[in-house]
Amino acid sequence: MTDITVIIPLHDLSNDYIEITKTALDSVKECEKNYTFGKLIPMIVIPQDFDEPTFEGIEVKYVVNTTGKYDFCSQVNFAVDSVETEFFSILECDDTYAPKWFKMAHDYYKTNEDVGVFLPVNVQWNNGRAQWQYNNEIALASSFSNDMGFIDKDGLDVCSTFNLTGAIINTKDFIEVGKYKPSIKFAFNYELMLRFADNGIKMMVVPKEGYNHHVGRENSLTDIYAKEIPESEIQLWFDLAKREYPYKIDRWKTIVMPKQEQLK
Amino acid sequence: MAESKRTKVLGRISDAITNIENKNFTMYFFVADSKNTPNSSMEYVYQMALAMQNLGYKVCMLYQIDNEYTEEELSVINENNGPVDEMRIFTGVGEWLGEEYANLRHLNISLGTWSVSPSDFLFIPEAFSSLMFQTHQHKIPCKRFVLLQNFDYVTDMIPYGVEWMNYGIHEVIASTQHEATLIKKSFPYVKTRILSPCIPEYFRMPVKPKNLVVNMVAKKQSDVNRILKQFYWQYPKLKFVSFRDLRNFPRMKFAELLQDGAITVWVDDYTTFGNSALEAMRCGDIVIGKIPENIPEWMGDDNGLFDNGVWFTNVDDVPSILANVITSWMNDNIPEELTEAMEKTNSLYRFDKWNEDVKNLAEQITKERVGELKEFMLSQKNNKEEKEEE
Numbered sequence: 001m002t003d004i005t006v007i008i009p010l011h012d013l014s015n016d017y018i019e020i021t022k023t024a025l026d027s028v029k030e031c032e033k034n035y036t037f038g039k040l041i042p043m044i045v046i047p048q049d050f051d052e053p054t055f056e057g058i059e060v061k062y063v064v065n066t067t068g069k070y071d072f073c074s075q076v077n078f079a080v081d082s083v084e085t086e087f088f089s090i091l092e093c094d095d096t097y098a099p100k101w102f103k104m105a106h107d108y109y110k111t112n113e114d115v116g117v118f119l120p121v122n123v124q125w126n127n128g129r130a131q132w133q134y135n136n137e138i139a140l141a142s143s144f145s146n147d148m149g150f151i152d153k154d155g156l157d158v159c160s161t162f163n164l165t166g167a168i169i170n171t172k173d174f175i176e177v178g179k180y181k182p183s184i185k186f187a188f189n190y191e192l193m194l195r196f197a198d199n200g201i202k203m204m205v206v207p208k209e210g211y212n213h214h215v216g217r218e219n220s221l222t223d224i225y226a227k228e229i230p231e232s233e234i235q236l237w238f239d240l241a242k243r244e245y246p247y248k249i250d251r252w253k254t255i256v257m258p259k260q261e262q263l264k
Numbered sequence: 265m266a267e268s269k270r271t272k273v274l275g276r277i278s279d280a281i282t283n284i285e286n287k288n289f290t291m292y293f294f295v296a297d298s299k300n301t302p303n304s305s306m307e308y309v310y311q312m313a314l315a316m317q318n319l320g321y322k323v324c325m326l327y328q329i330d331n332e333y334t335e336e337e338l339s340v341i342n343e344n345n346g347p348v349d350e351m352r353i354f355t356g357v358g359e360w361l362g363e364e365y366a367n368l369r370h371l372n373i374s375l376g377t378w379s380v381s382p383s384d385f386l387f388i389p390e391a392f393s394s395l396m397f398q399t400h401q402h403k404i405p406c407k408r409f410v411l412l413q414n415f416d417y418v419t420d421m422i423p424y425g426v427e428w429m430n431y432g433i434h435e436v437i438a439s440t441q442h443e444a445t446l447i448k449k450s451f452p453y454v455k456t457r458i459l460s461p462c463i464p465e466y467f468r469m470p471v472k473p474k475n476l477v478v479n480m481v482a483k484k485q486s487d488v489n490r491i492l493k494q495f496y497w498q499y500p501k502l503k504f505v506s507f508r509d510l511r512n513f514p515r516m517k518f519a520e521l522l523q524d525g526a527i528t529v530w531v532d533d534y535t536t537f538g539n540s541a542l543e544a545m546r547c548g549d550i551v552i553g554k555i556p557e558n559i560p561e562w563m564g565d566d567n568g569l570f571d572n573g574v575w576f577t578n579v580d581d582v583p584s585i586l587a588n589v590i591t592s593w594m595n596d597n598i599p600e601e602l603t604e605a606m607e608k609t610n611s612l613y614r615f616d617k618w619n620e621d622v623k624n625l626a627e628q629i630t631k632e633r634v635g636e637l638k639e640f641m642l643s644q645k646n647n648k649e650e651k652e653e654e
Contacts, residue, residue: 100596111472121594133501140476142506148475207476207526209594 001109002038004102004168005061005088009075012219013050020094025058027096027212035102043088045079073180073188080174089168094214097166098123101210105168108206116173116201117193119151120166120210127216135163135213139205151193151203160190160238166211173201178248184241186225186234191241198245233257274644280383281637284630289383290322291626292406294395297327299350301512302360304539305413308439308461309389310357310365312411315622317368325370326386327354328395332372360514380406382637385629387437391417396431407633412438412456414536415446427451437625439537442558459625461537462618466516467546470523476594477525478586479549480509481540487531487579495583502587522547526593529582530573533557541573542613545606550574550598552585562609572605 006028010017025042032040043061046052047070052062065078076090091097098104098120105118112118122135138144138159145155151162177195184191196203217223229237236255244253283289293313298306310325317323333341333352341348358366371378380386384406388395390413399408410433412418428434428451436456438444444456480488492507510521522528528544530553538560541551551573559569569575574585592598 098595104596107473134504137504140506141504142477142508148477148506207474207594208596209591 001087001106001168003041003085004035004038005041005043005083005085005171006091007076007079007083007088008042008044008091008093009072009079010044010046010053010093011070011072011075013046013053017093018053021053022055024091024093024096025055025060027099028091029058030099031097031102034100035106037102037106040102041085042091043079043082045075069182071182073182077179077182080171080179083171086171087168088171088174090165092165092213092220094217094220095165096212098208098210098212101166101208102168104208105206105210108204109168112202112204114202115204116170117164117196117203118168119162119164119203119205121205121208122163122166122211122213123209124213124215127214135161136205140207149204149207151197151205153194153197156190156194156197160187160241162189162193163213164189164192165213170201173199177201178250181244181250183250183252183254184237184244186229186237187241190238191245194241194245195248270644270648274641277382277637277641277644280381281634281641283381283383284634284637287320287322289381289385290324291316292324292326292380292384292386294326294328294386294388294392296389296391297329297354298357298360299355300359302515302518304461304537305389306357307361307515307539308413309387309411310361310368311462311464311618312387312459312622313368314365315619316626318619319623319626321626323368325368326373326378327370328373329354330374332374360512362515380404382406383633385409385633387411389417390414391421393418393421393423393426393431396428396433400430400432407435407629407636408433409435409437409629410454412436412443412447413440413461414534415443416534418447418450429453435629440561442561443536457625457628459621460613460618461539462615463539463542463546463613464515464519465615466519467522467543468519469546469548474526474548475506475524476504476590477506477508477527478590479522479525479528479544480507481511481528481544482509482531483533484531490579491529491531491582491586494580495586498583499587502590505590519543519547522549525549527552527586527589529586530554531579535560538563542609545572546610550589550593550602550606552576552582552589554579562612570605570609571599571601572609574602 008021008024010021028040028042041061042058043063045063045065048064048066063079063082065075067074067078080088101120109118119136121137123132124135125132139149139151139155142148145152177199180188180192193203215222233255240253240255244251293309295306295309313323313325329352331352332354356366382405386399386406386408388408389411434454436447436454437459438456439459439461441458444458447454448456482488488509496503508521508525510518513521522544526549528549528551530541530544530551533556535556536558538556541553542562544551553573553575555575555577564570574589576582576585
């Protein structure tokens with residue numbers, strides 16, 4: 001683990017987005033001060049037909065997505081093809097890294113070189129940063145798995161809410177298991193993690209706060225999903241993830257709503 | 265008749281001097297059977313004995329079990345699957361301290377086969393007032409030292425109206441200056457030496473980075489419950505944090521668990537030295553510790569407490585302290601003052617220093633013993649000459 005690419009998917013280049021992206025990039029700069037093992041390379045992936053935004057004080061690599069698909073998963077998948085580093089990480093434009101995340105993760109990488117995915121403990125903030133809660137932290141509970149911090153298939157049976165943003169992911173592993181499946185709404189992280197586990201790729205949660213995740217921002221992916229997907233559908237997406245993970249390719253299956261009679 | 269006795273005694277003393285000079289004598293250490301329960305006081309005695317043996321001295325651990333099973337008796341019991349009276353077996357320290365210590369020579373003094381000469385040395389832990397009394401009563405000819413690690417044991421075990429002078433005890437090896445000062449206040453006639461304990465080298469920084477586990481080292485289960493439950497109630501967001509009660513683990517395993525965890529909560533009101541806190545620090549743990557009744561020398565001085573741990577007085581404050589320390593640890597924001605002070609403390613009580621101290625102690629006490637014996641011989645000769653002149 002030396003240089004690490006930081007993929008920032010942008011689907012909107014309005015001023016608001018540029019502003020929050022600046023904050024996200026500033027957090028990368030802060031991380032770089034503490035990370036002495038290589039460079040952090042910000043890579044912003046933007047939709048075709050948009051002008052490249054400029055960010056002062058930081059060198060950014062731009063990737064123009066020409067696929068016509070600009071959802072989160074498609075943007076990341078497209079960007080990964082341009083990643084030249086052994087590991088990459090995903091930073092949502094409204095989130096920030098903790099200043100020492102990459103340094104702290106490297107401490108754990110040194111004795112866990114066979115691990116393909118290093119997840120941070122995410123700190124999830126609401127709008128206004130008044131309330132917070134942790135995410136990914138459950139893997140650190142001694143009762144979660146035999147090997148503290150590691151996420152395996154048994155662990156994924158118990159918990160499906162892990163989040164891969166901020167995680168440091170082995171590029172080759174990500175490509176080999178088939179990348180994200182954009183068709184799996186809501187449960188795409190879970191489905192990918194099931195695939196990682198199924199393909200023997202080790203995942204561990206580093207017991208450090210590494211990522212500040214903004215929850216509930218208007219027009220964010222989670223906000224859109226929350227508006228689009230009714231509560232009753234959510235579990236069905238996770239069920240679909242459980243059915244689809246054995247396949248490396250996205251088969252574009254969709255959920256089947258049970259009939260009310262069957263439910264009764 | 266008296267003359268022949270005097271000659272015999274002088275001959276024996278002369279032999280003793282030669283034996284000491286040739287290291288042909290035994291250092292005896294009296295121990296209690298720990299029954300596989302780790303005990304830092306007993307570890308100190310065993311460490312001292314092993315260090316002496318490694319320096320080339322003959323060493324023997326003494327214990328006292330009346331009616332101890334013989335090997336034959338035990339084999340008969342085993343053959344018949346009969347009940348075993350554990351009190352008639354010396355269990356020793358093999359399981360918690362290691363084979364190296366268990367393999368030191370051991371002898372049950374109840375067997376009546378123990379014999380000593382003026383060249384030998386006997387080290388008696390402070391709790392064994394009865395042995396001090398018995399060895400004084402039977403005028404055993406060896407040199408006796410009391411190993412003082414906890415003054416409480418002295419006051420607990422000695423009968424009212426008796427003091428060490430009544431047992432002929434004049435030499436003390438104390439583990440801390442504090443204990444030495446305390447004993448001097450009560451028994452000003454004793455000569456004290458300090459032999460600071462040693463933290464074994466297997467308490468060291470781990471190779472692997474730490475897990476977010478909080479180790480609990482507390483004498484009372486009620487303290488563990490009080491801290492742990494209040495913590496989970498007050499900080500439900502931190503309910504993923506695991507606690508581990510480190511009680512009665514073999515020493516190596518104890519070290520391994522300290523290395524695995526990130527933080528150690530230490531509650532021991534009556535400790536005199538605080539081995540566990542030092543051991544945790546050596547393993548790189550942040551120590552959140554209750555200030556003991558007697559503050560150990562590594563924890564503070566006249567100017568106050570050092571920054572080598574996070575110190576508290578009230579157990580009910582621990583949940584909030586713990587939450588802060590955990591959050592700092594999860595962000596790699598442990599204050600530099602703390603880590604630097606920990607490093608400084610970790611440079612103390614090293615094995616090399618201990619070995620050197622034990623070597624110096626052994627040389628000092630043997631030299632002094634030779635001096636005493638020579639003086640005794642001289643006084644006997646002078647007495648004889650005086651009588652002849654008369």
